[in-house]
Amino acid sequence: MNTKSLRAKSLDSPETGDSGFTERLQSWLPKLVLSPTILITLVFVYGFIIWSAVLSFTKSRLLPNYDFVGLANYEKLFAMDRWQVAWSNLIIFAVLFIGVAIVLGTLLAVFLDQKIRMEGAIRTIYLYPMALSLIVTGTAWKWILNPDIGIEKLMHDLGWTSFQFDWLINPDMSIYTVVIAAVWQASGFVMAMMLAGLRGVDGSIIQAAQLDGASMLKIYWRIILPIMRPIYFSAFIILSHLAIKSFDLVLALTAGGPGYSSELPATFMYQFTFSRSQIGVGTASAIITLMGFLAILVPYLYSEHRGTRHA
């Protein structure tokens, strides 16, 4: 017996006779504990993605089958106007939603950070939409944006009879109603994250900059906001996750309509896979969407992950 195992024996578990076994068990335990999650991730995330990919090359319609047809589903998909609309809608939606929510959230956080009275109450009001289901948000905004009973009617009642706000039923504008509702839902969340970040900024840095004669605007723009880079990263990730999930919002607010003018890839996939019995086309759309997201997300996640690890 060498000195190393002797030491381990006395340190680990003096009362157990077989210290070699317990020691080995201890070193295996972390892996053992993690293994169900590893298995689940491999099967239910990565395995299922591969399975979907396989189905996208088959003739599957109402039920999955495995008659391979090569790229036929993808060709069909890209020939569809409906798919083009869904994709351009997603880009419009994601850019506007993430951009506006981050800018608005930052502004609100900076404003709230000026020693405001009733800060707690205002913060609570800004953040509560995050607690709501997108279905509830969609139902509420569907009512507010409805020209017959919502804002348009309100303005008419107030005497502004030429006021028109028909985005909900206007095919050219319907996707922007989704942006309005989504921004309403998530800006408070960005505000809360930013405010938390602002509170974490070292006050002495700000004082030093003030002594140097820098204006408050400059201090925020040049010093404080750059410090909060990791928070912008988290906000971006959470917002893109919400953007992917906005399936619910579209369904409750516009149901993809009028026509398919506010369709997103998620609603497209749902329609084709589960309602229209075109599993092949539906899974092909899912795979394209996935590749689009991975192309953006993985390099970003990877660089941030490495960055924080080596920091």
Place this chain on the structure above:
Amino acid sequence: MPDTSLNLNRLFSRGLLYLVLLTFAAYFLMPLLVMLFASFKDLSEIRAGNLVMPPLDPTLEPWRKAWSEACTGIECNGIKGYFWNSFVITIPAVILSSAIGAINGYVLSKWRFKGSELFFFCLLVGCFIPFQAVLLPMAQTLGWMGISNSVVGLILVHTIYGIPFTTLFYRNYYVGLPTELISAAKLDGAGFFTTFWRIVLPLSGPIIVVTLIWQFTNIWNDFLFGVIYSGPDSKPVTVALNNLVNTSTGVKEYNVDMAAAIIAALPTIIVYVVSGKYFLRGLMAGAVKG
């Protein structure tokens, strides 16, 4: 005098600041107020008035109807049954995913091994994939397991796809715990589980609250899994609400829709109001550190 002009300037900018902040408060509150007002009006008042007008003759009838009479498709039993379904689905899934996430986070922060960082990265990607890519295989798998269209199936799905998030939360929180704590415990002869129970878990209060709130909110509010994997008797309340709003038979009862929407939102609003402080505190403690 320069001094007073400075003060006036300051007063003006403070006033403007409050004006902006309160305007946004009104903007965020408006939809909830509008829903509340509508839910206490009867239909004729809704048609006659407008959305920002408080109910003149408040009635509880829309609430009663939404709870026990409104049609969600072909059935007309209100949303009460689906409301309880949501609890039956949400509570086990929240507890399971949060517990598994805690032990995973502990391993990935304090017991790293070769490949554990790579696995964490793979898991992170799993957080953010569009669920479309797994929906159909999941439906098939649930079928094979004999739990499609059931509450058990939904609990399983929510647990599985919740684990990446809960793991991320705990892992980021535990990374911040001093490693010396763990090494000291090891020196004292504490093993893997003892250290977790005696040292790590008692320090996990804030992150447990955060994770529970996050998971409860997410699973309660879920619609995608609910609409695809539930059967007639296992629909969550979000799906029932959407069906109720889109049921097109007869007169459109906006007041009942709004009452149902508030009922569906109530549990998460209560959780938020009661523990919003923890939500924010937890945000600072854990999730923010990327």
